Amino acid sequence: MKALLLVAxxxxxxxxxxxxxxLATRVREIESDFDHIDCAFLELAEPSxxxxxxxxxxxxxxxxxxxxxxxxxxxxxxxxxPVEVDGVRTEFPDVHIMLAxxxxxxxxxxxxxxxxxxxx
Amino acid sequence: MKALLLVAxxxxxxxxxxxxxxLATRVREIESDFDHIDCAFLELAEPSxxxxxxxxxxxxxxxxxxxxxxxxxxxxxxxxxPVEVDGVRTEFPDVHIMLAxxxxxxxxxxxxxxxxxxxx
Numbered sequence: 564m565k566a567l568l569l570v571a572x573x574x575x576x577x578x579x580x581x582x583x584x585x586l587a588t589r590v591r592e593i594e595s596d597f598d599h600i601d602c603a604f605l606e607l608a609e610p611s612x613x614x615x616x617x618x619x620x621x622x623x624x625x626x627x628x629x630x631x632x633x634x635x636x637x638x639x640x641x642x643x644x645p646v647e648v649d650g651v652r653t654e655f656p657d658v659h660i661m662l663a664x665x666x667x668x669x670x671x672x673x674x675x676x677x678x679x680x681x682x683x
Numbered sequence: 684m685k686a687l688l689l690v691a692x693x694x695x696x697x698x699x700x701x702x703x704x705x706l707a708t709r710v711r712e713i714e715s716d717f718d719h720i721d722c723a724f725l726e727l728a729e730p731s732x733x734x735x736x737x738x739x740x741x742x743x744x745x746x747x748x749x750x751x752x753x754x755x756x757x758x759x760x761x762x763x764x765p766v767e768v769d770g771v772r773t774e775f776p777d778v779h780i781m782l783a784x785x786x787x788x789x790x791x792x793x794x795x796x797x798x799x800x801x802x803x
Contacts, residue, residue: 683781
């Protein structure tokens with residue numbers, strides 16, 4: 564069983580956190596290899612990254628991809644998220660836990676921007 | 684002549700600002716309706732939003748799309764960027780200035796996340 568965890572920063576504004584949860588719902592509706600798709604937050608919202616990872620693993624995930632929903636490669640992406648992920652990795656040595664590149668590194672972003680600009 | 688201005692937050696880390704400038708370069712390489720594509724920053728980096736808009740207009744833009752490179756609809760997207768854009772709009776009544784929805788509102792984001800997760 565394969566799981567995807569989208570990791571956002573988390574916000575004091577609950578509407579921003581809801582935006583992430585509803586994004587996870589939309590991602591679930593897409594045909595993919597993932598049997599379990601959810602979101603987690605680095606700070607300020609629940610679930611935390613470790614809790615989100617444990618939920619996916621308790622749901623049966625043997626492969627878990629953690630994807631940072633961030634646009635730039637700051638300290639959160641390069642240090643904080645990997646530290647959280649590594650902590651859970653040691654708890655579950657039998658689960659294959661992978662960290663995907665952050666969203667801003669996606670080669671598809673530039674085309675998406677052109678498409679989005681057409682909606683102006 | 685049609686121009687696109689990608690607007691990012693701007694960072695104290697110059698490497699993050701360079702990431703945005705190199706994104707603008709990649710977007711330029713895509714076949715599109717836009718003759719001029721550049722980036723600007725809400726704060727902490729140059730050019731500012733008004734300066735980026737003026738550059739596009741001085742380069743000949745009669746239509747200018749401003750696109751917030753943001754993932755969530757916080758105060759920057761809902762208030763700060765529109766205020767900056769409106770200020771320049773009054774300077775150039777003959778230019779058609781449009782504000783595109785922010786990147787996080789893009790319907791294509793969910794599919795891009797699935798593609799990105801496959802790169803883990």
